[in-house]
Amino acid sequence: MDFSGKSDQDYVNWLHDRCKRLFKPAAKLFDAALVKLGQERFIFFMNQHHVITDGYSGVILHKELEALYSQLIGSQPGALNASDLPAPATFAEFIDQTHNYQLSEKAQQDEAFWIQHFSTPVAPRRYYGHIAWQQDHLTRYVTALLDPNLTNKINALTATLPAFLLFMATMFAFVRRVTVSNDICLGMPVHNRAPEFRGTAGLIFEVCPIRATIDAHETFNTLLAKLRVELDAVKPHQRHFVRPQLCTIDAFLSYQPRSPTKFAGYPAIYDRPRPASLFDATDLGDAPRSQSLQREVLSVNVYRKEGCPEFGVGMEFNRAIWPERSDGERSLGHFLKVLEALLDNPDREIDSIDVLTDKERTLLLPLNDNTLSVRAKLPTVLALFREQAIRRPDHPAIIFEKEVVSYAQLNARVRMLARRLSDLGVGSDALVGVWLERSPDMIVALLAIMDAGGIYMPLDPRHPPARIDAILGDAHPALILTQSSLKETSSQRWRNLMVCLDVEPIAKNLIAPIQGGNRASELAYVIFTSGSTGRPKGVEVTHRALSSLLFAMSNEPGINEDDRVLAVTTLSFDIAALELFLPLIAGATVHIASAEVVRNAHALAEQLDGHGITLFQATPATFRMLVxxxxxxxxxxxxxxxxxxxxxxxxxxxLKRSGSLWNMYGPTETTIWSTTKKIAPGQPITIGHPIPGTSVFVLNENLSPVPLGVEGELFISGDGLARGYFRRDELTRERFLPNPFSRAPGAQMYRTGDMVRMHPNRELEYLGRRDLQVKLHGFRIELQEIELVLNDHEAVLHSLVNVVGDDDKKMLVAYVVPRITHELNRDDIHRFLRARLPDYMLPSA
Structure with a gap:
């Protein structure tokens, strides 16, 4: 091939294309070409097929080609001659020897060892969030030369520790940090050549799997000890991997998927410096290395060039997982960060190492400083509503069935009820239960409690009396706003605290405003959610947190005074607050759907279409029902x-049924929604970016930041953070932690328990839970709470509750072990649960 007179890029393009070209070894053993770049610039290109050769065979073939070339051009000083090369054993002899081994008792012993060694399978790993086998075979290559200071530290340590073991431990620690796996298996190159086959070309090289578990508190020194034990264990049996494709048992065939990462380091023979030869006469300098084909996700090669005291690290990475060269460079940076940290302190926990590169840190920091974009002082919901009542007094604030309530009428009703509540002793920090069916009275009650200076606590009319009683027993509210039909079902214990809005006399004349109101730091509401201890836990949300959320939502996704919002969510689910309050602070109209309408797809569709609804919030389960x-x-x-x-x-x-679709995410403890994402056709579904006033952190178990793409637990900080759990100080300390990343004194962050990964564009992708909490039809459920209730049944000894099915087919399933002294009756257990748990927590089977 003649590229003289052409650019180097033309040659590089040809080289990339040529490397992709497949050829059959039966037709030709090698794909070779002599490439002319200029008058005195030549490159000899040779592509080996891995079916018949390995890396060390390239060294052997290089020597043979050099000898033949010397014969053709005549003798050169110091050059090899074909007659100088010793006659090696043939590859056929190696095959015969291998065949004899496979028939031997030793092979059976080796096979038994590996079956036992991998009797427990290794789970697939996610490299930067990607499953290892989701790959193509094209790779890219990045390299780095270690600085002299780092090399000196390596030399000092390797006086007593083999260098290959040092780098192997680094590789295990690196994989731990970028996959979050605790059971890791890497491939170690084994040249596999007995002395008689040192000069034989052929596929003799093999990869031996090395397996180690890395605990949450693993250190470099404890990992080294594990690897020494592992290497001693596998070394006598490594020959069994000479021909893994000939083994027919499943356990053996699955070894290769357990080694998607290959560590190529000392003492792999083919990495040793090659003597200078005629083929090295032309120095290509920094000519780019082509893409190559390999089945590994990642191959790390540690080397030392002749005459260069520093170590070099080359990383060959699969394009499906590292699409851009910059991805590979960042990954190599993580590897070097791990190496440097382990050399500085071998007793440091691996999970505590800061692996972020400087560029990565710069990219992430703006995402964790969003509180700077929020207004310093936000008015309360009540104040914002009153502004709209003055500005648009006659505009409909609430529409429910045939009832229309204007802003002026709503404001008047709120003030009258607030006066009544004040007369009954409701003031600052007084907790007031709201146990009402869906109607305008529900909104009047919430705003009136705020106006009186109190804290509202929603109770769901659909919940069984036993659960209502449990919540009231924990909360001990000062008052309960309800209606006569619900009061009749309540426990006698609480009836003297109940004010029935449908029968209690409330002053009809507008009385002077009371001296109530709210400060931003005071609580707006306490909402009870499922608890893992068997007791629902109350989340305390301040006025500042609620106002911050509504302010952010009014800008994006956005709302204006002409919007019509359909409210469908039960008041005991925190997202109901957005449906009820967001339109009222914007001068828009909230349409309240009855409980019967919410459960009926056709009736709900009629409400949406008939009232010209422009903004609608609901769970995926509700939208499934509508579609x-x-x-x-x-x-x-x-x-x-x-x-x-x-x-x-x-x-x-x-997307087909709307003008825009927004994916919303947020736990109750960070006030309804914390991140948003406008979904576009054909784009990945993520939970997007944090809203203004909110900061997010993706951390590992040691609370150290994880690199971009790596799975970690989501922590949330900012103005939306709840104060804590109602009268549960220990649980508050467990979930609301000091924020080490914030500049604000006393700042906290909430541990969500949700596992996420952050994309390079800084969007968050939700991956699942790290505990037994689940989301079903939008409701947060602690499976342990259901199990504890089940275990209270006299016929149940033990129980287990799980979620089965996908998407809209998800359901709760309970498994029980009966007591031998009792007969188990399914209907009896179901009645037992229905009396104590809300419908959404009842197992379907």
Whole structure:
């Protein structure tokens, strides 16, 4: 091939294309070409097929080609001659020897060892969030030369520790940090050549799997000890991997998927410096290395060039997981960060190492400083509502069935009830239960409690009396606003605290405003959610947190005074606060759907279409019901979907039925929503970026930041953070931690328990839970709470509750071990649970 007169890029393009070209060894053993770049610039290109050769064979073939070349051009000083090369054993002899081994008792012993060694399978790893086998075979290559100071530290340590063991431990620690796996298996090159085959070309090299577990508190020194034990254990049996494709048992065939990462380091023979030869006469300098083909996800090569005292590290990475060269460079940076940290302190825990590169840290810091974009002082919800009542007094504030309540009328009703509450002793920090069916009275009650200076606590009319009684027993409210039909079902213990809004006399004349109101630091509401101890836990949300959320939502996804919002969520689910308050602070109209409408797809669709709804928030389960019922949607509708993961197929359906679709994420403890993402067709479904006033951190178990793409637990900080758990100081300290990343004194961050990864564009991808909490139809459920209730049944000895099915087919399933002294009756257990748990927590089977 003649590239003289052409650019080097032309040659590089040809080289990339040529490396991709497949050839059959049966037709030709090698793909070779002599490339002319200039008058005195030549490159000899040779592509070996791994079916018949290995890396060390390249060294052997190089020597043979050099000898033949010397014969053709005549003798050169110091050059090899074909007659100088010793006659090696043939590859056929190696095959015969291998065949004899495979028939031997030693091979059976080796096979038994590996079956036992991998009797427990190694789980697939996610490199930067990607499953290892989701790959193509094209790779890229990046290198780095270690600085002299780092090399000196390595030399000092390797006076007593083999260098290959040092770098292997580094590789294990690196994989731990970028995959979060605790059971790791890497491939170690074994040249596998007995002395008689040192000069034989052929596929003799093999990869031996090395397996180690890395605990949360593992150190470099304890990892080294594990690797020494592992290497001593596998060394006598490593020959069994000479021909893994000939083994037919499943345990053996699955070894290779357990070694998607290959560590090529000392003492692999083919990495040793090659003597200078005629083929080295032309120095290509820093000519780019081509892409190559390999089956490993990642191959790390540690080397030392002749005449260069520093170590070099080369990383060959799969393009499916590292799409851009910059991804590979960042990954190599993580490897070097781990190496440097382990050399500085071998007793440091691996999970505590800061592996972020400087560029990565710069990219992440702005995401953790969003509190700077929020207004210093935000008015309370009540104050913002009153502004709209003055500005738009006659505009409809609430529409419920045939009842229309204007802003002026709503304000008057709020003030009258607030005066009544004040007369009953409700003031600052007084907790007031709200146990009402869906109607305008529900909103009047919430605002009136705020106006009186109190804290509202929603109670769901659909919950069984036993659960209502349990919540009231924990909370001991000062008062309960309810209605006569619900009061009749309540425990006698609480009836003297109940004020029935449908029968209690409330002054009809507007009385002078009371001296109530709220400060930003005071509590707006306490909402009880499922608890792992069997007791629902109350989350305390301040006025500042609620106002911050509503302020952020009013800007994005956005709302204006002409919007019509349909409220469908039960008051005991925190997202109901957005549906009720967001339209009222914007001068818009909130349409309240009755409980019966919410459960009926056709009736709900009629509400959406008949009232010209422009903003609608619901869970994926509700949207599934609507789509299944034939709802067509409309292009003027803005959809907010949250409460649980948004499936891709549902997102596609909703995009067809709306003007815009927003994926919403947030735990109750950070006030309704913490991140948002406007979904676009064909784009990945993520939970997006944090809202203004909110900071997010993706951390490992040691609370150290993880690199971009790596799975970690999501921590949230900012103005939306709840004060804590109601009268549960120990639980508050466990979940609300000091924020070491914030500049604000006393700042905290909430441990969500949600596992996420951050994309290079800084969007968050939700991956699942790290505990037994689940989201079902938008409701947060602690499975342990259901198990504890089940275990209280006299016929149940032990129980286990799990979620089965996907997307809209998810359901709770309970497994019970009966007491031998009792007969188990399914209907009896179901009645027992129904009396103590809300419907959404009842197992279906």
């Amino acid at each position: 299944a019922g034939g709802w067509k949607g409309n292009s003027n509708l803005k959809i907010l979907c949250g409460g649980e993961a948004l499936p891709e197929d549902l997102a596609r359906q909703l």
